[in-house]
Amino acid sequence: QAAVQRTRRLLDLDCDPTAVNDVLARDEMLAPLVVARPGLRALGHPDGTELLVRAVLGQQVSVAGARTLARRLVEAHGEALARPVDGVTHAFPAAATVAAMHPADFAMPRARGAALINACARLADGTIVLDAGSDRAAAIAALEALPGLGPWTAGYIAMRALGDPDVFLPTDVGVRNALRGLGVASSAQAAAAAAQGWRPWRSYALHHLWASL
Numbered sequence: 001q002a003a004v005q006r007t008r009r010l011l012d013l014d015c016d017p018t019a020v021n022d023v024l025a026r027d028e029m030l031a032p033l034v035v036a037r038p039g040l041r042a043l044g045h046p047d048g049t050e051l052l053v054r055a056v057l058g059q060q061v062s063v064a065g066a067r068t069l070a071r072r073l074v075e076a077h078g079e080a081l082a083r084p085v086d087g088v089t090h091a092f093p094a095a096a097t098v099a100a101m102h103p104a105d106f107a108m109p110r111a112r113g114a115a116l117i118n119a120c121a122r123l124a125d126g127t128i129v130l131d132a133g134s135d136r137a138a139a140i141a142a143l144e145a146l147p148g149l150g151p152w153t154a155g156y157i158a159m160r161a162l163g164d165p166d167v168f169l170p171t172d173v174g175v176r177n178a179l180r181g182l183g184v185a186s187s188a189q190a191a192a193a194a195a196q197g198w199r200p201w202r203s204y205a206l207h208h209l210w211a212s213l
Helices: 002-011 015-023 031-038 050-055 063-078 094-099 110-124 134-144 151-161 173-181 188-198 204-210
Strands: 080-087 088-091
Touching: 002 110, 015 031, 015 204, 031 110, 050 063, 050 094, 050 151, 063 094, 063 151, 094 110, 134 151, 173 188, 173 204, 188 204
Parallel strands: none
Antiparallel strands: 080 088
């Protein structure tokens, strides 16, 4: 039963697309996107620690660069599996493992490495808990209070690790490119203002914008 529940959260299977669409389709700009993908889901992530680490590793680098950093981290500090599965040889490092590292261990600026270590220390000691049962507002506030973790990172983690259906990332490059492609104002301020009408389903609007690129 636990595995089934985790899978349902991961795939957002408890979402009511009709309720989401009823709100988002009222917006003339979003309506065609909703028609194109009426059952779009906001997929989750099975491990809050891994998501946080990947989000921080991915700051200011390309997706390919972030994957390389994550792969090196897993190979050097992940727990080896007794039996590799389809090429997967190690489990992702635990928060305590990353918290015990030194900023120089990461191939990125020392300040970002220090921020990642500090964040993982808070996860390891239970100060911050990232799972579906967490208090979303408290978790977001705690993440944003950490050095080196801004609103984008906190919001992204809340959406994918905590299942928050009402996250919007107005500074996201993908969002701004999508809005520009739709012929509307794409500044962070304009995006945030437009998103107010998409509550309480802004996470789904975000995914529609990403999918439109």
